[in-house]
Amino acid sequence: MKRIHIAFNHVGFVVKNQVVQRVLTSGKYWLGFGEKLELHDKARPEFAPFVRQYKLDPAEKGLLFVDGQFKQVLEGGVYTWWKNATAIAVSKVDTRVxxxxxxxxxxxxxxxxxxxxxxxxxxxxxxxxxxxxxxxxxxxxxxxxxxxxxxxxxxxxxxxxxxxxxxxxxxxxxxxxxxxxxxxxxxxxxxxxxxxxxxxxxRDIMNQVLIAEKRAQANIITRREETASTRSLLNTAKLMEENVMLFKLKEMEYVEKISEKISTVSLSGNGQLIDQLKQWFVKS
CATH class of the missing domain: 3.30.479.30 (Band 7 domain)
Incomplete structure (x- = not known):
């Protein structure tokens, strides 16, 4: 006697004296004296009329039900069963994200x-x-x-x-x-x-609130810049009050800026050009 095991997707033919004695499906069996086992894949084309097949993709898993009873979890692959009165059902699910x-x-x-x-x-x-x-x-x-x-x-x-x-x-x-x-x-x-x-x-109300907030922020920035500018002018005025030369330089700077916008300026001699320019700008 010899113990044999036939896998799920295979079928075994027990041969004795070159005659097939019996056909075995998946499971465990004993071989008698003088018997030999021939294993064949159920997926072979010649078995097609006698088997039923179910395929699971690699990313799928399935539940096998035999006669309405849950038997096992099936991984991706091809599964075959004999065509008989046994009810076979498979529920599958995709295991990908x-x-x-x-x-x-x-x-x-x-x-x-x-x-x-x-x-x-x-x-x-x-x-x-x-x-x-x-x-x-x-x-x-x-x-x-x-x-x-x-x-x-x-x-x-x-x-x-x-x-x-x-x-x-x-x-x-x-x-x-x-x-x-x-x-x-x-x-x-x-x-x-x-x-x-x-x-x-x-949505309209929130847009109005957003616009009001942005305007308030812009006003704050404007006030901050005006304050900084006023403070700078005050500091400059104090320096010019304390330093006559600085006052004169600032005066000449403004004269230069005004002159850039005048095409022609006529001056007489006598060596007092600065005083003449000053009087001319005051009259203008």
Whole structure:
């Protein structure tokens, strides 16, 4: 006697005296004296009329049900079974990172402002058995979970708090969703607010507030520059009052600036050019 094992996707032919005695599917068996085993892959073309086949992509996992009973988790690959009265079913799921958008969620804030929020979630299936066997339509349950978290958190904040603390909203919802999504067999990779859409009248009011704030800031800057300029003139005046030579230099500087805008100036001799220029500008 010899103990043999036939793999899941193979079929064995027991041969004795060059005659096939029996056909064995996957499992463990004993071979009798003088019996030999020939193994064949069920995927061979000549077996096609007698087998049923199911394919899982490399990024997919599946649950195998035989006669309505869960048997095992299937990895990516090709699986074949004999065509018989046994009921075979496979539920599959994509294990790659997926995304779901929660758009147009109308939420009433703490200060009674009606806003619409667009939210995005990235996740992946971590526990296939929990996602497919213990929960029905885990995608819809995740969608509802994110809706409730958004409404619960944002509903306790004012509009100004929401606009100023978007990162806090994302962080809170992400941490809460990570814990609750585990019961669905899911892992939250990232979630966050994409857009906050305000009603038209609220948007107009906020624009007016923004314009008023910018004007106030501009006025402050203008006043600051005027104060600095006045202070500079005062310091210059004090210096000129104490130093006659500096006063004369400043006077000549202004004469030079005025002269640049005059095409022709006629002066007589007598060696008092500066006094003549001074009298001429005073008359002008």
């Amino acid at each position: 997926l995304s779901i958008d929660i758009n147009g969620q109308e939420i009433l804030t703490k200060d009674k402002a009606q806003i619409r929020v667009n939210f995005s979630v990235r996740y992946r299936v971590l526990d296939v058995v929990r996602a497919l066997l213990e929960n029905k339509e885990h995608e819809k349950q995740l969608y509802m979970l994110m809706q409730l978290l958004l409404r619960t958190y944002i509903g306790h904040m004012t509009l100004d708090e929401i606009m100023e603390k978007k990162d806090d909203v994302n962080q809170f919802i992400s941490s809460e969703a990570h814990v609750q999504a585990a019961s669905l067999g899911l892992e939250i990779q990232f979630c966050g607010i994409k857009d906050i859409i305000l009603p038209g009248d609220v």
